[in-house]
Amino acid sequence: xxxxxxxxxxxxxxxxxxxxxxxxxxxxxxxxxxxxxxxxxxxxxxxxxxxxxxxxxxxxxxxxxxxxxxxxxxxxxxxxxxxxxxxxxxxxxxxxxxxxxxxxxxxxxxxxxxxxxxx
Numbered sequence: 721x722x723x724x725x726x727x728x729x730x731x732x733x734x735x736x737x738x739x740x741x742x743x744x745x746x747x748x749x750x751x752x753x754x755x756x757x758x759x760x761x762x763x764x765x766x767x768x769x770x771x772x773x774x775x776x777x778x779x780x781x782x783x784x785x786x787x788x789x790x791x792x793x794x795x796x797x798x799x800x801x802x803x804x805x806x807x808x809x810x811x812x813x814x815x816x817x818x819x820x821x822x823x824x825x826x827x828x829x830x831x832x833x834x835x836x837x838x839x
Contacts, residue, residue, distance in 0.1 A: 731818040731819070732818065733818075734818035735817055735818035738815060738816065738817070738818065739815070742813050742815055743767045743768075743813070744764070744765050744766055744767045744768075744812070744813050744815075745766060745767070745768050746766050746768065746769070746773075747811075748811045748812060748813055749764040749765055749766050749773050749809060749812055749813070750764070750765045750766075750767060750812065750813045750814075750815050751763070751764055751800075751812040751813065751814050751815060751829075751832065751837075751839070752764075752765055752815045752817060753815065753816055753817045753819065753825050753828060753829075754817055755793075755817075755819060755824055755825065758789070759777060759778050759779060759792075760777065760778055760789070760792065760793045760796055760824050760825075760828060761775065761776070761777035761778075761779075761796075762775065762776050762777070762796055762797065762800045762828060762832075763775045763776075764800070764804060764809065764812060773807065773809070774800060774803045774804060774807065774809075775800075776796050776799045776800040776803065777796060778792040778793070778795070778796050789824055790823060790824055790827045791827075792824075793824040793825075793827040793828040793831070794827045794828065794830075794831040795831075796828055796831075797827070797828035797829065797830070797831030797832045797835070798831045798832075798834070798835050800832060801831070801832045801834075801835030801836065801837045802835060804837055805835070805836065805837075809837070810836075810837065810838060811837070811838040811839075812832070812837055812838070812839055813839075814829060814839045816829075
């Protein structure tokens with residue numbers, strides 16, 4: 721149990737450091753990533769007003785057949801980028817949420833870039 725609590729504390733510290741350096745606005749919102757063991761969620765956040773502009777997660781996706789978590793993260797990234805284009809958002813600030821830029825987090829970010837959003 722002690723290992724688990726230090727794991728969460730370490731992530732919280734990393735997240736706090738990242739958030740101290742970056743902030744989103746309406747012109748360039750913050751792309752925030754949250755991943756659980758099963759799911760991934762992305763949000764575009766305006767920190768000036770304190771509101772979520774857009775959100776996307778793999779709970780909303782209709783999964784066709786068996787899709788692994790990395791593929792699901794790519795689909796979520798593409799969906800969010802499409803929604804952002806509709807709202808005329810071209811640039812975002814990437815907030816990895818204390819997670820390593822690896823695996824599902826990287827897949828989601830790369831999918832957002834492929835769809836034309838500038839990170």
